[in-house]
Amino acid sequence: MNIKRFYAVFKARNIEFFRDKSSLSWNLVFPVLLLVGLSVIFSGDGRAVYKVGVMDLANVEAAFTDTRYIEFIGYHHLETARQKLSRHHIDLLIDFAGNRYWVNEQSPKSYLAEKIFLASQTGFAREEASGRQIRYVDWVLPGILGMNMMFSCLFGVGYVIVRYRKNLVLKRLKATPLSAFEFVCAQLLSRLFIVMLISVVIYAGCNMFFDFYMSGSYVDLLLIGILGGFSLITLALLMSSRSKSEELVGGLLNMTSWPMMLLSGVWFSLEGAPEFLKHFADFLPLTHLVKGAREVITEGASLAQISDHLLALALMSTVFLSLGAWLFSWNDEG
Numbered sequence: 376m377n378i379k380r381f382y383a384v385f386k387a388r389n390i391e392f393f394r395d396k397s398s399l400s401w402n403l404v405f406p407v408l409l410l411v412g413l414s415v416i417f418s419g420d421g422r423a424v425y426k427v428g429v430m431d432l433a434n435v436e437a438a439f440t441d442t443r444y445i446e447f448i449g450y451h452h453l454e455t456a457r458q459k460l461s462r463h464h465i466d467l468l469i470d471f472a473g474n475r476y477w478v479n480e481q482s483p484k485s486y487l488a489e490k491i492f493l494a495s496q497t498g499f500a501r502e503e504a505s506g507r508q509i510r511y512v513d514w515v516l517p518g519i520l521g522m523n524m525m526f527s528c529l530f531g532v533g534y535v536i537v538r539y540r541k542n543l544v545l546k547r548l549k550a551t552p553l554s555a556f557e558f559v560c561a562q563l564l565s566r567l568f569i570v571m572l573i574s575v576v577i578y579a580g581c582n583m584f585f586d587f588y589m590s591g592s593y594v595d596l597l598l599i600g601i602l603g604g605f606s607l608i609t610l611a612l613l614m615s616s617r618s619k620s621e622e623l624v625g626g627l628l629n630m631t632s633w634p635m636m637l638l639s640g641v642w643f644s645l646e647g648a649p650e651f652l653k654h655f656a657d658f659l660p661l662t663h664l665v666k667g668a669r670e671v672i673t674e675g676a677s678l679a680q681i682s683d684h685l686l687a688l689a690l691m692s693t694v695f696l697s698l699g700a701w702l703f704s705w706n707d708e709g
Contacts (some may be wrong), residue, residue: 384561517668518641528607590675603664609695616702635661
């Protein structure tokens with residue numbers, strides 16, 4: 376590793392990005408517009424679909440569980456279910472065997488779900504599961520920042536490398552003392568620096584207007600962001616390791632980004648989704664980035680408590696980087 380050559384490529388890539396005013400502006404403005412739009416759209420009290428947790432649902436035979444427009448989710452551990460209720464993942468929790476139910480007094484949806492439940496069931500003891508109300512804009516914040524990081528990492532690295540290869544820039548660089556390792560490291564760290572800088576600026580700027588809820592440590596949030604960003608960048612490197620066609624790499628990146636945007640919990644919780652979807656989502660780096668960040672923000676989780684997400688991101692980064700470095704081609708014939 377030659378520090379001077381590495382720094383020269385690192386500096387040149389940063390200058391190239393910041394000189395592109397349209398790209399810089401889009402990376403700053405797009406997530407802000409999403410936050411503003413979603414905060415307006417979902418600012419009303421309650422939505423049409425309710426989620427009701429039921430203890431040992433498979434063994435329950437009650438007319439209420441046939442109610443339309445309510446999604447019933449089974450739980451086996453009471454504390455887990457009560458935590459879901461307090462964090463607004465579900466709107467009501469019922470234990471038919473114990474003839475009791477729990478509501479979240481701070482949730483409008485919980486109030487309405489209780490009214491629907493009491494209209495068909497009697498003789499149940501009422502209990503409360505409290506917790507600070509999490510606004511939708513607070514809940515969706517990690518998803519929007521993660522999605523912005525995903526697009527910036529995938530397309531910012533993938534398209535750039537393919538363009539370099541197509542314009543024979545990589546072929547010229549190959550004739551210099553610059554090694555493939557130095558070039559790849561410079562690209563990775565440059566994009567990581569840019570992505571994290573923009574994410575911090577967006578969070579700090581929007582926080583002045585939205586006053587985001589923060590239960591955990593900003594340092595922990597920064598660390599999960601860095602590891603998640605690095606994982607997404609190495610995925611982009613793998614996607615663009617040999618291709619010389621911008622159209623092809625664009626299709627590959629879209630094929631990679633859309634499942635993550637829909638199944639990684641960016642817009643909505645996967646609570647109650649089919650198990651195969653949850654298992655598939657666990658293979659997506661954005662899933663662990665968003666879940667880890669959301670647990671730090673809304674639940675005050677420590678690094679030890681999100682260690683499964685950190686380990687998954689580290690493992691994915693290692694696999695993507697190893698395959699990307701092995702398949703990487705300087706030439707446009709690759």
